[in-house]
Amino acid sequence: MSHVTIIGAGIVGACIARFLQRAGHDVTILDRNEPGTGCSFGNSGAILTLEASTQLPGPRLLRQIPRMLLDRDAVLIFRAGHMFRMMPWMLSFLRGCTALQQRRTAQAMATLLSGTTSAYDDLVAGTAADQLIRRNGTLGLSSSNEWFAADQWRRDLNASFGAEMQELGPTEIQKMEPSLSSDVCRAMFYPNAYNTPDPALLTKTILDDTVSDGGRFLKQEVTKVRVENGRPTSVLTDSSELSVDRLVIAAGAYSHRVTRMLGIRVLLETERGYHVEVDGIDTTLKRTVLHGEHAYAMNPTKHGVRIAGTVEFAGLDAPPDYDRARTIWRRGHTVLRELHDISPQKMKFWMGRRPTLPDYRPIIGSAPGIDNCWFAFGHQHLGLTLAARTGQVLVNLVEKRDPGLDLAPFSASRF
């Protein structure tokens, strides 16, 4: 049995720790905050499958960027002060906005996405976390026939990798989700997707189970990683120095700050997203629904409804701009009947930092030039979706077994 230290107790770190423990490894998880309070706290709860293969960078997005730069309410915005600092990331991103690259990334992502739900089934079977997963598919909504038709290329690309989907008209939509308003004219049903009403609690429950079964969680901030003879030997934290046998870096949007402690530079950016949550809403909405055109998702939570989405490039440290959340509300609340008359006083806002590489593929694999050290970060809009699958892959890497998929597209050395 080996001892593995994992930096980061978001959903990715929690799933890795749990799978490693189940495979017989002793685990220590370090996080400067409570588990599941980073980006994994407030997402929309969708656990997707092959229908999510196609990623943002591509020729269509490239054509929209000039207009987005001028529109403060665009679904994707750049804060002027940050644009210069993110230039290396941006140039790499722009280079990848070709149809060929978009297809290659979709193909690579499909190899991960084909196993997302079975990985969760395996991870949570027989535990309290199982109750936090709804296995009832998801709906991709559209409020305009033109947009729905224009998005056909994405559905075709996803279908070419095996994504299952059914097109629904207004009557079928009403039958499946009576709370959706007449704002929704078309929808795709993705039957294989799962969702959770509480991604923060899911993360915490997985971590709590790991600790109950003998894992250690330490609330400490990693400030330095010591490497001797080509392998990590200890991590220094704000309160101690801990010796390390094997190390996994799963620190979400802050991971590049940790890899820098190893002398490794990665082009990680944060795509900040927001949510608006309203409690006390009695809705019949049964599952997370996604609105591609307006770039938000709506999730029925335990106590009400959450609408989450948008992309803001403003860096890790800039204060939140909750006008972004108000924009999500304006765009989103009209699709759910029960939200039509809600007053702004009832809303709670949140901002989270998605970790994103320029080609929108995560880094999952060995740290270049360092033994016994692995990276698992950069899961962008799909961190909840991909976390359990990433955990399965990591067990194989730590045990030096074939993970059963080509990890070259996810290598840290690919840029």
Ligand SMILES: Cc1cc2nc3c(=O)[nH]c(=O)nc-3n(C[C@H](O)[C@H](O)[C@H](O)COP(=O)(O)OP(=O)(O)OC[C@H]3O[C@@H](n4cnc5c(N)ncnc54)[C@H](O)[C@@H]3O)c2cc1C
């Ligand atoms: C609005 C929004 C909606 C989303 N909706 C979905 C969705 O429906 N489905 C989906 O799959 N994904 C969704 N996502 C994306 C998903 O939330 C993220 O990809 C995922 O949470 C990333 O998980 P993580 O574990 O990598 O990072 P995090 O949850 O951010 O965890 C990283 C942890 O590392 C810790 N850390 C960092 N540096 C250090 C250090 N030096 N020392 C100690 N600890 C450190 C942090 O404190 C943090 O707790 C959404 C994101 C947003 C913003």
